[in-house]
Amino acid sequence: MTNLLKTLLLAATLAAAACDRSAPEAEEAAPEAPRNLLYGIDADLYRTQTAEIAPGETLGGILGRQGVTAATVDRLDRAAREEFPLRNIRAGHRYTLFIHEDSLNTPHLDYLAYECNTTDYVVFGFHDDSVSIRRDAKPSTVRRMKKSAVISSSLWGAIMRENLPYALAAELEEIYQWSISFFDIQKGDSFTVVYDERFVDDSVSVGIDRIWGAKFSQGDKHTYAIPFRQGGKIQYWEADGKSLRKQMLKAPLKYSRISSKFSYARLHPVHKVYRPHTGVDFAAPKGTPVHAVADGVVIFKGWGGGGGNTLKIKHANNMQTGYLHLSGFAKGIAQGSRVQQGQLIGYVGSTGTSTGPHLDYRVWKGGKPINPLKIPSEPSEPISEENRALFDYVRDRIVAEIDGEVKPEERITQLDSLTLPAAAGTH
Structure with missing residues (x-):
């Protein structure tokens, strides 16, 4: 082999070695991803x-x-x-x-x-x-939260006092609107709720996501709210599997107070004589939305004398509801029109014989007036037999989390495509 050839081979070997050494260095020199x-x-x-x-x-x-x-x-x-x-x-x-x-x-x-x-x-x-x-x-993070509060005046007051997300009040009223009258809650009533709260910048709350469960306590009565998917949608159920949804809402409006209850001998605020008041007055600002408490058909829309602008709706089971002193009616509401539970039907006013804005809400069964705060209302369809074992599994873990502490891996974290673990067995 000639000296020239040896030189060329040596140079090639050194070049290859240099390339091998430079590869890691090149990788290490790659620019880092932005950190800020x-x-x-x-x-x-x-x-x-x-x-x-x-x-x-x-x-x-x-x-x-x-x-x-x-x-x-x-x-x-x-x-x-x-x-x-x-x-x-x-x-x-x-x-x-x-x-x-x-x-x-x-x-x-x-x-x-x-x-x-x-x-x-x-x-x-x-x-x-x-x-x-x-x-x-902005990127956000979700934290599972459990909070409790004792009510001294109202649900909203308790949530503000404990610095909880305001959205919790609306969510709890939405969940319990068929089962609990938030106009009639008492000092000492309490609630516990498990929910997801979303944060940006690790500290700024930007709202809540799912409510994973709640318990509302009134004396010795505890009403749980358990989320479960049945019939293609997630609803909330009582611990025994009955739906929290009822045939009639507890009240036709939110964010108000009861100013006068059902009575057969109430001192009339205008005429100053005792006469029957077979309804409940909800004091609320003019324009507050009023909703139908159940599915039905409008049988009267118009001027009701002392009741001012009045709407009456006929429901199933020979039930009828009346909404008096309205400032106006919702668009599309007419005599003969069908309405659905929760549908906007009018707005609080002070028309007719009235000393201030309020809703006079009345209920009749078979033509006889009954106290709207004591309406017996049947729940919607309960948990089906085919879903019972899976519901019990979800309920047991949600209740355990509400009433105590559970390990993160034992929490219910999703309700879609949920199946019963083989080890869970059946009840």
Whole structure:
């Protein structure tokens, strides 16, 4: 072998070895993923400024102060009309500017991120002569929570006192609206609820997701709410498998108080004489929505003398309900029209003989007036026999979590396609 050939072979060997050594180094030198992402942008590459939209301020004005030309603002306005019209910008909402500086230290705006609410945002981008619009949401985490409270005045008052999410009040009223009269709860009543709460930035609550179970206690009576899927939808059931949904709602409106109860000898507030008042008065602001307590047919809509604007609905089982002193009727409500349970039918008012806005709610069975607060109401279809074992399995774990503590792996975490574990057995 000639010296030239030996030299060439040695050079090739050294080159191959060098390539083998350089490969890991090249991998190690690969750029790391951005660690300081803000609205999906690598904030380490920019100088950022955060502020709030001032009253009367426009996005065009903000951009103009950052050197964005009027032509570019117009281009952005036209490009954003479908995704997020610029006129939707609202005072008090936060925005963040992403600014880079060139070699002459001249600032240039690359992005403006605007927060639509606590979770959703839109990013406007400026790249030479082009613009871009991107809508997205902040990443969030979900935590399983269990909270209890004792009522001193109202459900809403207890939730505010304990700094619980306000949405819990609406959710609990929705779940228990057939079974518990929240106008008649007493001091000392209590509740425990297990729910998912969603957070952004690990600390800012942005609402609640599923209610995994609840218990409402009134004296020695405990009414559980167990979520379970039957008939293609998730509903809430009592611990014995009866549906919390009843044929009639406990009340036709929310967020009010009882100002006068059912009586055959009530002192009339206007005429100052004792006379029967075979209904319940719910004091509420004018315009408060009124809903049908059950499916039925409107048999009267019109002026009811002292009752003012009045609506009467006929229901199954020879039941009839009346709604008096309405300020107006809901759109589409007419004599002969069918209504569904929970449907909007009118609004609280003070028409007729009335000293202030309220709803006079009345119920008749077989033509005889009965106390609306003591209506016997049959539940909807209960848990079916074929679902009974699976329901019992879900109920036992939900009740155990409400009344005590369970390990995370023993919690019910999904209700879709749920099957009974082989080890669970049947009851």
